Amino acid sequence: MSGKEGSGGFRKRKHDNFPHGQRKEEKENVNPSSALMTSFKSFQLELDTRHDKYERLVKLSRDITIESKRTIFLLHRFTSAPNGEEILNESEVKLDAVRRKIKQVAQELIGEDMYQFHRAISPGLQEYVEAVSFQYFIKTRSLISVEEINKQLIFTVENREETTNMTSNSHDKQPHTWSLKVTPVDYLLGVADLTGELMRLCISSVGNGDIDTPFELSQFLRQIYDGFTFIGNTGPYEVSKKLYTLKQSLAKVENACYTLKVRGSEIPKHMLADVFSTKTELIDQEEGLS
C-alpha cells in the first residue's frame, strides 16, 4: 500500500515540473466560471465534507479503542484486587465515557448511511464490544447478546448543551432519540477478541490461587468456540481468521485446566502460583509475537 502511494506522489512531482510554460498558457484558456468548473467546485465541497466527516469518525473510533483497552486492563486487575466492587464501578464509569464517544459517532451519522462510514468506526466498535462483554462476563459469567449491547447504545437528548456543541450541521432534523447499531460482524469480532482476554484472566486467576475460575472459563470458551465453528465460513473473511486465534486461546485454557487437575493433586495450593507464573510468561511472549 505505502509503496504505491509513494510512487503516486513521485509521479505527481515529476509531472509538476514537466512542461511548465505550456501548462500555464493553457490554464488561462480555461474559463473559471464555466459549467464544468462550477460543478467541480461543488464536487470539491462535497468530497471535502465527506472526507472531513470520515476523519472525525476515525478519530472518535481511535478514542473509543483506547478507552476500551484501558477498561479491559482495569478489569484484569479485578482478580487480584480485594475490592472487586470498586473496580467494577470504576469500569462502569469508564464505559460510560466510551458510550459518550459512541454517542458522538451516532450524532455524526444522523441522516447518513452508516455503512458508508463503517470502515472508520468498526475497529472502535469491536473494541467496545470486547470491553463491555468482558465486564458483563465478570459480572454475570455469561455472554452479552448483541441486543443487549445495542440497547445501551440508544441515546436520548438529555444533556442539551453537549448536543448543541456537537454536529454543527444537521441541527434542524435532530431527532429526540438516536441509536447506533453494532453490526453482527462487529459483534462477532469483538467476542472473538474477548476470548483472548478470558484466556489471560484464566491464567492470572490460577496465579491468585483461584482454582474454580479456569474450569468455568474453559467451559465458557468452549461454548463460544462451538458457536464460531457453527458459523464457520458463512461469515466474512475476518471472522474465519479469528477462529485460529480463538482455538489457540482455548487450547491454552484447556491445557491449564489439565495441569491443574494433574498437578493440583500433588502440589499444595500456595505453590500452584509458581507453576503458572512461568506458563504465563510463555503465553505473553507468544502473544507479543502474533
Place this chain on the structure above:
Amino acid sequence: MSVSDMFIALQGVLTADQDIREEIRKVVQALEQTAREILTLLQGVHQGAGFQDIPKKCQKAREHFGTVRTQLESLKTKFPADQYYRFHEHWRFVLQRLVFLAAFVVFLESETLVTREAVAEILGIEADREQGFHLDIEDYLSGVLTLASELARLAVNSVTAGDYSRPLRISTFINELDSGFRLLNLKNDSLRKRYDGLKYDVKKIEEVVYDLSIRGLNKEATGGVGGEK
C-alpha cells in the same frame, strides 16, 4: 438466551446477508454483460470507417442503456433501500464503467462533459443519496477519468483517419477537465490513483496537438477537412 442460541441467530443473519449478496451478484453480472456490449459497439468509433456513423452508433448505444435501466431497476429491489453502502462494493465497478460509457456517448454527441445529474438520468438512477439508489460522486468521477483515457486514444485515431480538428477540440476539453480535477482534494484512495493517470492522457493529447501544429496541419483543420460535426 444461551450462547448457542445467540450464535444460531447470528448465523441466520449472516446467511441472509449472503443470500442478498448472491442475488446482487447475479444482476451485476448481467449489467456487466450489457456494459461490454455497449463498449464493443462504441469501440467502432476508433476505426477510420467508423467516423462517419458516430451518430448512429450513439443512438444504438442509447438503446442499450434502456436495458441497463431495467437491470438497475431490478438491482434496486434486491436489498433494503437504506443500505446502499453496505453492498456498494458489488456494483461500484460496473457503475463506474457505465458512467464512462454514458459520458463517452454524450461526448461523441455534443463534445461536452456529461453532468452527474445527466448520467444518473441516462442510467435511470438518482444523483442525490436521499432520493434512493444513487450514483456516488467518486464513482462518477472515476468514470469521467476513464473517459479521459479513451479520448486520448480517440485523438490519436482521429489523426490517423485524417480528422485534424477533433484532436484540438479534445485537447481543449481535456484541459478543462484537468483544471477541474485539480480543484479536488483527493485522498490516497483508488480515485486518486486514477487521477494520477490523467496527466498521461493530457500529455498524450498535447503531443498529438504538437505534432499537428508543427506541421501546420491544425490550420488545415480549421479550414476545410473538418470533422463530421
